[in-house]
Each structure stands twice: as structure tokens, then as C-alpha cells.
Amino acid sequence: MAIMKSEDIMGEPHFDKPRHIKYWTRCLKTLLPHQYTSNESNRMYLAYFIVSALDLLGALDSVLNEDERQGYIDWIYRCQHPNGGFRMWPGTDFGAKANPKNARWDPANIPATYFALATLLILKDDFKRINRRLTLIWLSQMQRSDGSFGETLVSGRVEGGQDPRFGYCATGIRYILRAATEGDLSIDGQVVKDVDLDAFVRCVRVAEAYDGGIADAPFHEPHAGYTFCSLGALAFVDRLNTRGLPTEQPPTAPCHPQSVLSWLVCRQTELADPDAGIDSEFVAAQDTRDTRKKEDGVTSEAQADGTVPAHQDPECSAGVTIFDLLVDGAGMNGRINKVADTCYGFWAGASLHIMQQPNLYHHEAVRRYLLGKTQHPVLGGYGKFPGDLPDLLHSYLGLAALSLAGHDQVKEIDGGMCLSKEARSRLPAIWESFADSR
Template identity: 60%
Template sequence: MAPIEAANIMEPCLDKTRHIKYWTRCIKTFLPHQYTSNDSNRMYLAFLMLSALDLLGVLTTTCSTEERRDYANWIYRCQHPRGGFRMWPGTDLGERANESNAKWDPANVPATYFALASLLILGDDFGRVRRKDTLRWLRRMQREDGSFGETHVDGQLAGGRDPRFGYCATGVRWMLRGSRKEGRLMVDGDQVEDINVDALVECIRNAESYDGGIADQSLHEPHAGYTFCSLGALRFMNRLPTSSTKPTDTRRAPSNPQEVIRWLAHRQTDLLDPDATQDSEFIGAHRIKNSQPVPPSQSATEPPPLTLHQSPDKSIITPFDLHTDGAAGMNGRPNKTADTCYAWWVGASLHILGQPALYNQQAMSRYLLDKTQHPVLGGFGKFPGDLPDLYHSCLGLAALALAGGGGDVKEVDAGMCVSKEASVRLEALWKRWDDEEISR
């Protein structure tokens, strides 16, 4: 039998019909029994479903106007009377709520981010959001060292000190404050105290690792997820360094953007088998001389992109020849196998830093479409051959959108994991709030 010519091998493509069926089944029927343990995380699951359907461009056709209104009403049903949102309505004690049982029904920082982002996707005008109460509650969720907790229970902040909560907190602040200057803000005629931005920036700087990645805290191993959350938080606060940054400027991070970019670029790997023993991520290393950033499309909802000027002795080394024909995903740490979710965490981080050209987007797309896209059910699995799940299926779509998407998915906001079509709606909200304050 004659060998098949490489040129005749068809490129894998997004089976959009199956993905739509997968997400329609998820949002309109019972989820698989494995999700029972995540019942108290429904706001997070709702965000994944709404964002995915929006990225596929079918939210308004798959879900009727009445259904989308019901989704928004359910989200507002989870709003806490003291500000912020719950992860689900199951903790709402209603008329039985009092000071003694308040610890069983706290507002939740990640839930608040997912709730607001979901409302944005649904085209809601935030008219029922307790904006002033939420911003005041958010200030109480910050520790003295700059980190954020997840909930406030019995006078104590619960939750770790990692960047996930800082990312969600600054995302909430970004959506409810916009690009206004730091400091006190007039909301509904009252002044609202801002978070301590400098302290959070310092917290992120302290978590930087010697090799360029960012960890959850000082001296811990860096991780792509933590790196994204740190960079995303800095983007929300407009504290990423630029080429014009001066020592006298406000505190910024990361302290060495070049090393962060280098670390991120080395996360692309063709090691796809979790049981393999040899990591080939450095095979075929390719040095890019004098590479210049490719500026992302800009809107009023996006802070200025990072602009770097590189010299030949500080060129970025990427682990893959940019002309490779193979599939190459991303890992979250050195010497680990590729995983669908890191296609987003790493790819989006490079886009936030204004360096989308420093990973092989074609190889990334091939990894997602040929290796982890499920050929029967639609969606994406964690590893090749795995069943799809909401988390990896949504982030796989978002990562594909970063890499172009072939016209099958909408453009995605790299800082928010929602479509750019959704994120630009913030501009009208911010203008409305400004006009309301001026008219008071």
C-alpha cells in the first residue's frame, strides 16, 4: 500500500454540532452523577455552561428568552443580602436567618465572580446587583498581607492565600468599578473604600519563583494556574509593567516579565501519555531572536498590553520549532504531561502579557482537536481518551478561541474566560454608573 502523503492528511476540526449537543444536554438535563459532590458549586458550573454556549455562538438560539431570564433570576436568587453571592441557593436560610446561624450562609468570593460574569454573558444590566454592598464586602475579604479569603465566617477569613481568590476578587472589583482610579469611589451617593491594591501586588511579587513561574505563596512550586490568576489580577488592577514603567511608578508585578514569559513558553510539550516516563518538552528547542510582541485587539475593557523590547542576548527560548507538524499541548509544571486545561491557563497568560506568538498555536489546536476532543459525546477530556467534563470542555473551547478557533468559536477575552462580545458590555454599564453619579 502506498504511503499516505502528509499533505493529504486532513487537519482535525471542531465538531461543533457535537459540542453544542454536549452543552445543551448539560444545561437542560441532569448532569452525570459524578457532579453530585459539586452540588454546592452550582454557580461555578453555571458559568462554565453559559460561557461555553456563548463562545459557540448558540446561547441565544439554544436557550429561549424565558430560559435566559430564568437563569439570571436564579443567579440573583443567590445574591447575599450583605453583598456578594452564594455558590448556590441551598444555604439561604430565608426568614430563619439570624446572627447565630449566619456562618452557614456566607457570601463567597469565587461565586461572586462567576455570578457577575454569568450575568454579563446573559446580557444583564446589573440593575439588581447590590453594587455598594458587594464592594464594601469585598474590602472586608482582604487580609493585611494583601491576600484574599474565600468566605468570612465567625469573624475569620476562611480559604487559602493563593492567587485564585485574588483573581476573583479583583475581577469583581473590575466589573463593579471599571477603569476608575484607585481609591474611594462614590456609589449610590456614598463613598466606598477600595481594596489595598499595593498589598495584593506585593503578595504576588512574593510568590514569584526563581525560575519565572508564580506560585501560591513564597517558596512554593510555581504553577500555570496560579500564574494565570496572578497575571489576571494584575491586569484587572492595571498593575502589569509596560515598557514605559519607571521606578517611581506605582508598585507593579511581575518583577521580571521576561522570566515569566520564558517559563510560560516552556510549558508547551508533546508528552501526551500520563504513563510515559520521558518528557520531551525541550526536544527541538528553537530560539527566537529579537521577537516582538503581537499586540492583541484592544477595547476599553482591557488594560494596556505589556510591551517588551528584547535584545538578542535575552531572546525567548521556546521548546518547539514553530513549524512542527505535531500536536503539542501545555503542562502546568515542568516534567508533567499535557492537559487540556493548561492550554487555557498558559495560552491566556501569554496573551495577557502581549506575547501570543510565543507558543505554537497550530500545534496547540491540533492537540485539542485531535487528542482530547471527544469524537462521540463532544466536549473535551482532561487527557486523550478521557470522557468530557464541564471544566476541561469549557477551557478547551476558550483555548481554541485564543488560537483562532477557525471561525467556529467567538473571540475570547483572555483575562476573563468569556467572549469579547460579552466583556465589552461593561463599557455601557460603567458609563451608566458615571452618569448616575454625575446627576446626583
């Protein structure tokens, strides 16, 4: 058996950038796997992941020619709703057959609008075709009296959940189309009312949990995804409290930033395998293996074939080596007592960056988890858990988390907007063009 050198054991796993570029290029230019057929009506967010991933990899300009780039921009505008906002895909557009009766089947969508605007920003669009006034009017109609935002507006009624995901996307739309300034705007000679920011901040406050995380609603379990969305939304509207007691004029949140930071730090975990539960069958099997090892003269934790059980049953894994011991314990989870998951490297990590405390988690450990455990060695991309096939969500957020953790082969990401800092840097010029067009 070959002897593993210490530098091979302790060195950071390799990031196979060409393989990742190939994975995302295949996603962009060929058909997605059949599992995505049911997501056809969510095509806007799939497009966002693909385009933004290639941007983070520094490959977008080489993968796309100018005609293709303009074609993708035109497709996004094809999804713009005539009453403001964007659809998730053009399949609900009735065109000449649209009427008040079938309008309820073709609403604009809050997440779709944020993803559309963010993707246009990445594609270097000038935003001149955005119906800014109608979109901001529609956005104000998407807020409920309790401060929360919904997903769609159907027959005058706000539909969808009341969790922070919609609040994040809504405030992100507002930020892209008018920056963080507060108050009503005059656009094309008409007054456009602002959303109720005070009510939104109160909505976030009541969802803060006793242990520091932020949930989707009062008294619910906190979650790293909801925490990110809440903190990101507060940053978009310049109401984020990063230290001490929150202000009341204007109201800011979270109320206890130190508790939020403590909760986020505790999301880094050594639990890595979702199939590693300890039950009676496992204990019985382990006892049998221990007896067999003693009979074979193996007295240490090492297996006869040189592998190590780590924190899991080796027979439930794809083969655990001593290297797995070293990369275990680096991931992030989304809730207390859960295993690590690729996407939470971003949700929890980005939350710490938004709170201006990017060094409170172990960056190298996150990189080792992503590269050594969930990076797919054949297809590229990232799976949810070790050994999983890659999917678009985890493959994109794996890259985003890797960027936050300081990997030099991925562009710097803006954690608050979940896209490259280079793309976000185009916003001031767009805001200036809005001011010139009034």
C-alpha cells in the same frame, strides 16, 4: 489496509462544532452526570462554564428563548447575598430562619461572585439588581493585611486559602463593578473604600519563583494556573508590568517579565500521555515486543498492524497511529516535567496573551493537540488527557484555548476575563449606568 493520504495526515483535525453544541445543550437542559452530585454546592461555577461555552460557540441565543434566559438571570440573583456578594448556590439561604447564629453557614463567596457577575454579563443583564455598594464593601473586607484575598467571611474572619485564585476573582469583581480606577467611591451618598492595591501587588511579587513562574506562596513551585490568576489580577487593577523593571510608584508586577515569558513558553511540551512512564516492567515488555517483531520480520518502529508507538507504550493507549505522532508535542503543561493537559492550553496560553505576547507559542500545534488528542469524538467536549471522557472544566477551557489559538469556529475570547470579547464589550455601558445612578 487503506493508504492514508498526505493531506489527511498533515491537515488540521476537524472541529465537530455541532457535537460540542449538543454536549453543552445537554449539560444546560438535562441532569449532569452523577459525578457532579458532590459539586452541587458549586453550581454557580458550573453554570458559568455551560453558559459561557454556548456563548463561545455562538449558540446561546438559539439554545435559549427569552423566558429561559430571564429564568437563569433570576436564579443568579436568587443567589445574591443580602450583605453583598453571591453564594455558590441557593441551598445555604435560610430565608426567614436566618439569624446571627446560622449566618456562618451562609456566607457570600469570592469565586461565586465573580462567576455570577461574569454569567450575568454573558446573559446580557443590565446589572440594575446588583447590590453594588454592599458588594464592594464586602470585597474590601475580604482582603487580609498581607494583601491576599480569602474565599469567605465567617464571623468577621477571612477564611480560605491565600493563593492567587481568590485574588483573581476579587480583582475581577472590582473591575466589573467599578472598572480599573483607583480610590474610594461615593455610592448612594456613602463612601466605599477601595481595596489596598499596593499590598496586593506585593503579595504577587513575593510569590514569583526563581525560574520565572508564579506560585501560590513564597518558595513554592510555580504553576500555570497561579501564573494566569496573578497576571490576570494585575491586569484587572492596571498594575501589570509587561517589560523592563517594575515601577514602585505605584508598584507593579511581575518583577521580571522576561523570565515569566520564558517560563510560559517552556510550557508547550511533547509529553502527552500521563500513563507513559518508563519503568522496569515497561522495558521488559518492550524487549519482548522487539524480539517478537524481529521474529515476525518487522524491523522498523512500525508495528505489524500499522500503528506506531509514538512516545508511549501502545498497549497502554486506545490505539496509536502515525497521526498521533504528528499531533503529539503540541499541548501545554502546568509545571516543569509534566505532561500536557487540555486546561493548560488556556492557563498558559492566556497568560501569554495577557503579557501582550500572543505569538510566543505555536497556535497551530495547540489546535492540533486539542482537536486531535483530547476532543471527544462521540460525546463532544474535551477530556483532561487523551482518551478521557469530557468534563465541564476541561471542555470549557478547551474551547477557550482553541479560541485563543485562533480557531475560526469559536468566538474570540478575552483571555484576561475568560469569556468572549463580545460579552466584555458590554461593560462600558454598565459602567456608564453606574455613574448615572450615583
